[in-house]
Amino acid sequence: MKRVVFAVPGSLDTPTGGYAYDRRIIAELRHLGWEVDYLDIGEGFPAPDEATRAAARALLAAIPAGRPIVLDGLALGVLPDIAAELASRHPLVALVHHPLALESGLTTERADALRRSERAALAEVREVVVTSPATAKLVASDYGVPAERITVARPGNDPVPLSAREPNDIPHLLSVGSVVPRKGFDILVSALAMLADIPWRLTIVGDLTRDPSEAAKLQDLISRHRLTGHIETTGAVAHSHLATLYGKADLFVLASRFEGYGMAYAEALSHGLPVIGTTAGAIPDTIPQGAGLLVAPDDIAALAAALRRVIVDTDERRRLSAAALAAARTLPTWQDSAAIFAATLERLA
Incomplete structure (x- = not known):
């Protein structure tokens, strides 16, 4: 049985694109025969308090040695020390939706701290999955991740039944x-x-x-x-x-x-x-x-x-x-995206 842990900060039902991506990739990996254990490592990322950080460390430390872990970048980027601890016992995959330092509204000091932290965390993982070629270039150029360790698995798209669309009187x-x-x-x-x-x-x-x-x-x-x-x-x-x-x-x-x-x-x-x-x-x-x-x-x-x-x-x-x-019509399906993700997990073996 192919088995992997998806470690995500918070509920998969959180209404953002990143969580929707995690939710669908997990579901499609299961359809491909993977046993996926979803692990909620706590709320408040990327600014967890000490109690949340300690709880996340304990949850991740309890995963049986050798089991692959996919760690969502929203948490991974601020847990470089925990990533280093895990890397000695697990094959790690970082899932980077977008670099944390590029969130709008951050002070220069906060953005710089996040960039240093995420760079250190990414140095500990074996593979990095990103959701676009543009993010792949950023992760390689700004975070020092070798291109051969980066996989682009774009979000999938569900078919939409279309009907005739009449323009509204007021656009x-x-x-x-x-x-x-x-x-x-x-x-x-x-x-x-x-x-x-x-x-x-x-x-x-x-x-x-x-x-x-x-x-x-x-x-x-x-x-x-x-x-x-x-x-x-x-x-x-x-x-x-x-x-x-x-x-x-x-x-x-x-x-x-x-x-x-x-x-x-x-x-x-x-x-x-x-x-x-x-x-x-x-x-x-x-x-x-x-x-x-x-x-x-x-x-x-x-x-x-x-x-x-x-x-x-x-x-x-x-x-x-x-x-x-x-x-x-040129966009990937979720099945396409999951197949790419699964190939990354297979390489960990």
Whole structure:
């Protein structure tokens, strides 16, 4: 029996793309015949308190010697000492969704500390799995991981049954992502404030509890720009409800400051939505040229111009929609992604 431990900080039901990736890869590995033990090593990462750190060390130390461990980068990056302890008894795989130091809103000192810590932790593992070619390049160039130890296993995509999409009388924009600084919702709202002369409405879907301060700032910004009647924030929703929202939208927009992959962007492609995003991180890997309009991160004026162009031009929306569907057909399935991940685990033997 092929057996592996997936060590993840917190519940797999946490509503983020990273946890969704972990959840699906675990499920698909089981379909491939792997016995996968899911180990929740505690909440609060990447800033665990001492009690959480001690509990994580005890949980990981209890794993039988020799068993492979996949350690999610959200925790691994701040546990270099524990990684060193484990490496003497286990084959370790790091799963890096995006480098911790590239989270938005960090002080320079905090970002530097995270970069040093994650670099030290990655030096202890045998294999590193990342979710995009762009992240692979970062891990090699900035974190000193040899390219031959890095595997790209992009998130998979589920087939989406498509029906004829009729444009809404008022163009409906959809944005999906946890309300944290990295997702750039402040930039999006500021850009939309420049479009008061044309009709539109926006639904923001994403966890409002991960960063309550950022969620409060977002609501304040919406109020200050007098956009309360135009913008709805739903919080996290069930996958079935999210699929309905994708189906009713006219275009997708997300002004991320960095993405290690951008699962919401890929999901928008699968639903045939025109995509407006940024050039940050792996987003250009996910949204090929012609399938969306990408602008520099934090460029409010450029984002506003791209939004105006797609909102007012129905023909442009149709063109981008067709290109999005074509791009979606090139995306991997979850079965493809799990097969790549499984091959990495096989190499540990």
